[in-house]
Amino acid sequence: xxxxxxxxxxxxxxxxxxxxxxxxxxxxxxxxxxxxxxxxxxxxxxxxxxxxxxxxxxxxxxxxxxxxxxxxxxxxxxxxxxxxxxxxxxxxxxxxxxxxxxxxxxxxxxxxxxxxxxxxxxxxxxxxxxxxxxxxxxxxxxxxxxxxxxxxxxxxxxxxxxxxxxxxxxxxxxxxxxxxxxxxxxxxxxxxxxxxxxxxxxxxxxxxxxxx
Amino acid sequence: xxxxxxxxxxxxxxxxxxxxxxxxxxxxxxxxxxxxxxxxxxxxxxxxxxxxxxxxxxxxxxxxxxxxxxxxxxxxxxxxxxxxxxxxxxxxxxxxxxxxxxxxxxxxxxxxxxxxxxxxxxxxxxxxxxxxxxxxxxxxxxxxxxxxxxxxxxxxxxxxxxxxxxxxxxxxxxxxxxxxxxxxxxxxxxxxxxxxxxxxxxxxxxxxxxxx
Amino acid sequence: xxxxxxxxxxxxxxxxxxxxxxxxxxxxxxxxxxxxxxxxxxxxxxxxxxxxxxxxxxxxxxxxxxxxxxxxxxxxxxxxxxxxxxxxxxxxxxxxxxxxxxxxxxxxxxxxxxxxxxxxxxxxxxxxxxxxxxxxxxxxxxxxxxxxxxxxxxxxxxxxxxxxxxxxxxxxxxxxxxxxxxxxxxxxxxxxxxxxxxxxxxxxxxxxxxxx
Amino acid sequence: xxxxxxxxxxxxxxxxxxxxxxxxxxxxxxxxxxxxxxxxxxxxxxxxxxxxxxxxxxxxxxxxxxxxxxxxxxxxxxxxxxxxxxxxxxxxxxxxxxxxxxxxxxxxxxxxxxxxxxxxxxxxxxxxxxxxxxxxxxxxxxxxxxxxxxxxxxxxxxxxxxxxxxxxxxxxxxxxxxxxxxxxxxxxxxxxxxxxxxxxxxxxxxxxxxxx
DNA sequence: GATGAATGAGGATTCATTCAT
DNA sequence: TATGAATGAATCCTCATTCAT
Numbered sequence: 001x002x003x004x005x006x007x008x009x010x011x012x013x014x015x016x017x018x019x020x021x022x023x024x025x026x027x028x029x030x031x032x033x034x035x036x037x038x039x040x041x042x043x044x045x046x047x048x049x050x051x052x053x054x055x056x057x058x059x060x061x062x063x064x065x066x067x068x069x070x071x072x073x074x075x076x077x078x079x080x081x082x083x084x085x086x087x088x089x090x091x092x093x094x095x096x097x098x099x100x101x102x103x104x105x106x107x108x109x110x111x112x113x114x115x116x117x118x119x120x121x122x123x124x125x126x127x128x129x130x131x132x133x134x135x136x137x138x139x140x141x142x143x144x145x146x147x148x149x150x151x152x153x154x155x156x157x158x159x160x161x162x163x164x165x166x167x168x169x170x171x172x173x174x175x176x177x178x179x180x181x182x183x184x185x186x187x188x189x190x191x192x193x194x195x196x197x198x199x200x201x202x203x204x205x206x207x208x209x210x211x212x
Numbered sequence: 213x214x215x216x217x218x219x220x221x222x223x224x225x226x227x228x229x230x231x232x233x234x235x236x237x238x239x240x241x242x243x244x245x246x247x248x249x250x251x252x253x254x255x256x257x258x259x260x261x262x263x264x265x266x267x268x269x270x271x272x273x274x275x276x277x278x279x280x281x282x283x284x285x286x287x288x289x290x291x292x293x294x295x296x297x298x299x300x301x302x303x304x305x306x307x308x309x310x311x312x313x314x315x316x317x318x319x320x321x322x323x324x325x326x327x328x329x330x331x332x333x334x335x336x337x338x339x340x341x342x343x344x345x346x347x348x349x350x351x352x353x354x355x356x357x358x359x360x361x362x363x364x365x366x367x368x369x370x371x372x373x374x375x376x377x378x379x380x381x382x383x384x385x386x387x388x389x390x391x392x393x394x395x396x397x398x399x400x401x402x403x404x405x406x407x408x409x410x411x412x413x414x415x416x417x418x419x420x421x422x423x424x
Numbered sequence: 425x426x427x428x429x430x431x432x433x434x435x436x437x438x439x440x441x442x443x444x445x446x447x448x449x450x451x452x453x454x455x456x457x458x459x460x461x462x463x464x465x466x467x468x469x470x471x472x473x474x475x476x477x478x479x480x481x482x483x484x485x486x487x488x489x490x491x492x493x494x495x496x497x498x499x500x501x502x503x504x505x506x507x508x509x510x511x512x513x514x515x516x517x518x519x520x521x522x523x524x525x526x527x528x529x530x531x532x533x534x535x536x537x538x539x540x541x542x543x544x545x546x547x548x549x550x551x552x553x554x555x556x557x558x559x560x561x562x563x564x565x566x567x568x569x570x571x572x573x574x575x576x577x578x579x580x581x582x583x584x585x586x587x588x589x590x591x592x593x594x595x596x597x598x599x600x601x602x603x604x605x606x607x608x609x610x611x612x613x614x615x616x617x618x619x620x621x622x623x624x625x626x627x628x629x630x631x632x633x634x635x636x
Numbered sequence: 637x638x639x640x641x642x643x644x645x646x647x648x649x650x651x652x653x654x655x656x657x658x659x660x661x662x663x664x665x666x667x668x669x670x671x672x673x674x675x676x677x678x679x680x681x682x683x684x685x686x687x688x689x690x691x692x693x694x695x696x697x698x699x700x701x702x703x704x705x706x707x708x709x710x711x712x713x714x715x716x717x718x719x720x721x722x723x724x725x726x727x728x729x730x731x732x733x734x735x736x737x738x739x740x741x742x743x744x745x746x747x748x749x750x751x752x753x754x755x756x757x758x759x760x761x762x763x764x765x766x767x768x769x770x771x772x773x774x775x776x777x778x779x780x781x782x783x784x785x786x787x788x789x790x791x792x793x794x795x796x797x798x799x800x801x802x803x804x805x806x807x808x809x810x811x812x813x814x815x816x817x818x819x820x821x822x823x824x825x826x827x828x829x830x831x832x833x834x835x836x837x838x839x840x841x842x843x844x845x846x847x848x
Numbered sequence: 849g850a851t852g853a854a855t856g857a858g859g860a861t862t863c864a865t866t867c868a869t
Numbered sequence: 870t871a872t873g874a875a876t877g878a879a880t881c882c883t884c885a886t887t888c889a890t
Contacts, residue, residue: 016849038250041884052851057886162397166404169385177381185374192378199411228869228874253859264876269861271874440870462674465863476872481865586821590828593813597805609798616802623835652853652890678881688855693882695853 021059024049025073028066029115036118037067067119071136074116078109091150095205098151099197103171107190110175117175137168144168151201152208163204170196233271236261237285240278241327248330249279279331283348286328290321301362307417310363311409315383319402322387329387349380356380363413364420375416382408445483448473449497452490453539460542461491491543495560498540502533515574519629522575523621527595531614534599541599561592568592575625576632587628594620657695660685661709664702665751672754673703703755707772710752714745727786731841734787735833739807743826746811753811773804780804787837788844799840806832 027049031040042063046056060066110116120136144164152160174193178186239261243252254275258268272278301310322328332348356376364372386405390398451473455464466487470480484490534540544560568588576584598617602610663685667676678699682692696702746752756772780800788796810829814822 020849036250038248042886043884052853053884053886054852054888055850058849061886063885162400162404165389166386166401166408169389170382170408173381173385174378177377188374189378192374196378196382196408196412199415200408203411226873232874254861255859263874265861266863266877267875273861275860444870460674462672466865467863476874477863477865478867478873479871482870485865487864586824586828589813590810590825590832593809594806594832597809598802601801601805612798613802616798620802620806620832620836623839624832627835650852656853677879679879687853689882690856690884691854697882699881 017059020051020055021069024051024056024059025066025070028070029113032067032070032118033114042066068135070115071119071133074113074119075136075139077113081109095151095201096194096198098147099201100194102147103174103190103194103197106171107175107178107193111179114179117172117179120172121176141165141168148201151205155204155208163201166200167197170200229271232261232263232267233281236263236268236271237278237282240282241325244279244282244330245326254278282327283331283345286325286331287348287351289325290328293321301359303362307363307414308406308410310359311413312406314359315386315402315406315409318383319387319390319405323391326391329384329391332384333388353377353380360413363417367416367420375413378412379409382412441483444475444479445493448475448480448483449490449494452494453537456491456494456542457538466490492559494539495543495557498537498543499560499563501537505533519575519626520618520622522571523625524618526571527598527614527618527621530595531599531602531617535603538603541596541603544596545600565589565592572625575629579628579632587625590624591621594624653695656685656687656691657705660687660692660695661702661706664706665749668703668706668754669750678702706751707755707769710749710755711772711775713749714752717745731787731838732830732834734783735837736830738783739810739826739830739833742807743811743814743829747815750815753808753815756808757812777801777804784837787841791840791844799837802836803833806836 024045028040028045031045031048034040035044040063042056043053045066046053049056056066060069119133141161141164144167145160148155148160148163148167152163155163171193174189174196177189178193181189236257240252240257243257243260246252247256252275254268255265257278258265261268268278272281331345332352353373353376356379357372360372360375360379361367364375367375383405386401386408390401390405393401448469452464452469455469455472458464459468464487466480467477469490470477473480480490484493543557565585565588568591569584572584572587572591573579576587579587595617598613598620602613602617605613660681664676664681667681667684670676671680676699678692679689681702682689685692692702696705755769756776777797777800780803781796784791784796784799784803788799791799807829810825810832814825814829817825
């Protein structure tokens with residue numbers, strides 16, 4: 001009735017809502033990882049979250065909205081946790097170091113959040129869901145472009161873009177291999193992924209340096 | 213009474229069946245490409261083929277059987293058309309040439325048969341379908357291993373295997389990029405794919421040569 | 425072209441047709457026994473007979489026609505094989521003997537032709553198939569009535585009919601128990617069936633004799 | 637905040653569910669009676685209940701679960717309504733009375749719940765549904781054995797069991813005849829059923845008494 | 849907000865039956 | 870006749886989504 005009630009009531013509700021949303025997204029992560037986006041059912045997500053289907057729809061208008069929100073949060077979290085992973089490196093940083101740390105950080109993040117892969121991946125992502133996918137994709141590519149621009153100054157934008165796409169492709173391929181392994185084999189594949197990227201970029205970086 | 217009447221009658225019928233099967237597989241290819249395996253419906257495949265659902269089930273016991281048969285045919289076709297694409301190269305063949313021609317051939321095949329990619333791809337492949345997927349995968353990896361063994365004699369088998377997996381990953385990543393483009397951009401991505409592979413393998417090949 | 429060709433051609437065809445029909449009915453028997461009438465599929469029958477579905481429909485207009493024809497043939501066969509099993513007995517025949525031999529003969533027949541039971545039985549017999557069932561039923565009841573009339577002269581027709589229905593019910597119940605057993609147990613159940621019938625009929629027969 | 641809000645809200649919902657279940661089981665009863673279990677379709681049951689197919693599956697995972705639950709409820713109801721119908725009779729009870737009342741009670745129950753018969757009956761019961769059927773059957777046979785043991789003390793177990801099976805067979809046969817009639821005819825068949833059972837058991841009971 | 853019942857279109861699959869060959 | 874391909878309605882069942890409470 002007073003200010004408090006008008007501010008704290010909603011806040012409490014929002015807090016509860018946030019908890020619910022987090023709970024649902026966590027459940028969705030697990031289900032998406034297990035069955036893939038297409039085969040995941042909203043009922044299964046609700047069940048996994050321990051709530052009723054109706055509750056799920058109180059927070060998300062439909063299935064893809066869950067995936068989109070999940071993607072957004074992942075991007076946020078990534079930005080916060082490893083914000084500078086892909087930021088332009090200081091001039092003079094050796095390529096190996098730049099790539100190595102970027103891959104390490106990304107791999108760590110993706111290993112901790114396997115949904116990321118499930119969402120990034122897959123041509124069977126149907127309908128409007130593709131938007132979320134594309135958006136995520138575009139963001140990541142943009143960040144890679146920024147990194148590459150600092151590594152290969154003077155390179156044409158089109159080439160930067162293409163190289164960025166290739167790098168992301170290599171990374172995703174490596175990630176898939178990594179996620180399917182454990183222990184020493186996993187570490188070996190992480191190293192391979194770095195090697196592929198380094199060897200791929202080395203001549204490009206060299207050329208741009210020579211040009212500069 | 214003559215050979216014709218006793219042999220061609222059934223043959224004609226069989227021919228009709230074969231045509232239907234081909235037609236259904238073609239339809240399935242398109243649907244799988246468009247929607248992915250999981251989301252593809254047998255009714256949609258039948259509709260695309262212009263037949264009733266019952267007809268589809270006259271030739272295939274279930275959805276996965278279609279995918280399996282499709283995979284088998286693709287493998288056959290690949291073997292026949294580009295049989296030696298991945299066969300061990302003559303000693304002394306420059307790496308660039310070996311990789312270049314292998315990638316060209318594969319890309320050509322995959323561009324002509326985009327389902328291949330749809331079937332190769334995707335961790336959300338459910339049920340017993342995964343078998344088919346794995347089998348296809350194993351076959352391809354095996355062929356790459358053979359190629360690598362001839363390129364990098366004396367390398368430990370475990371390393372060969374890992375390298376083969378990485379190469380396949382790179383190729384698939386490249387393919388995905390290529391398939392999403394047209395014309396000059398597509399050609400550029402083909403070249404990038406080759407470059408990635410060549411630069412990745414060059415040191416390995418060199419090392420094994422030095423050792424030999 | 426001569427008489428021979430006009431008579432023997434059809435005859436040969438009829439002969440072939442008869443063989444086909446017999447073959448199909450045999451297959452149907454097995455399928456009906458295994459899965460029951462409702463769950464039996466015409467395709468399964470055709471497969472069991474080693475012919476195509478089309479062939480089956482060349483001889484039978486639909487599924488129930490198969491059952492009807494099967495029932496008819498069974499009745500014929502029964503009549504031929506054990507024609508007098510239920511015919512009125514000679515006056516003075518002890519009830520035990522009359523019942524005993526009738527049950528023995530029927531049981532033998534039904535044991536040899538388990539379809540009979542499958543067709544007689546069951547409230548899930550749907551649609552027009554019920555006709556066949558009813559017809560068969562009516563025939564059997566009629567024969568039992570004849571037997572009872574000779575055993576219980578002077579009894580009202582309504583009572584005879586009711587008693588006949590009860591006897592058939594007892595017999596079918598006994599048969600079900602018998603068919604589910606083997607060896608000594610089976611023999612014991614045959615005896616029980618006879619006992620039930622004899623004890624049920626004895627007072628009725630006695631009463632009618634006293635009356636006469 | 638009060639008990640009412642926290643307990644009755646869910647209760648009301650549960651109540652709705654219970655009503656639906658009852659409604660669905662009632663509809664299932666009718667459909668099973670009309671078409672038999674095998675030919676009964678879940679859609680038909682849902683339609684009969686006036687709900688959508690999805691609703692049915694909210695409460696039952698599949699068709700057989702409906703039949704099983706139906707059987708369970710019938711058994712419960714039977715136990716509650718006529719709990720002692722088959723319980724051992726007081727020593728000295730005339731056989732006619734024991735049988736008469738047991739048959740009356742059972743017939744009354746089965747007449748009120750014709751599904752019981754539909755579920756008891758039928759060798760074409762497929763799949764895991766057979767379990768339910770067998771369980772029901774076993775329960776009933778057990779109760780008859782108990783009754784017979786009290787009527788025929790000193791009889792070998794194997795004989796008791798066989799006699800129980802025969803009695804159940806007779807009863808089911810009688811029931812089938814009874815259910816197909818109305819009014820006076822029905823009553824007459826009830827009496828016949830009793831007579832058959834009494835005459836069948838009389839000598840056995842007498843023998844065991846003589847022995848005792 | 850939360851619940852869970854309700855919906856109904858859609859998916860895989862089967863099957864009696866027909867038809868071209 | 871025989872074949873087997875073709876049909877399409879009907880089955881069982883699922884799922885995204887809505888709604889009354």
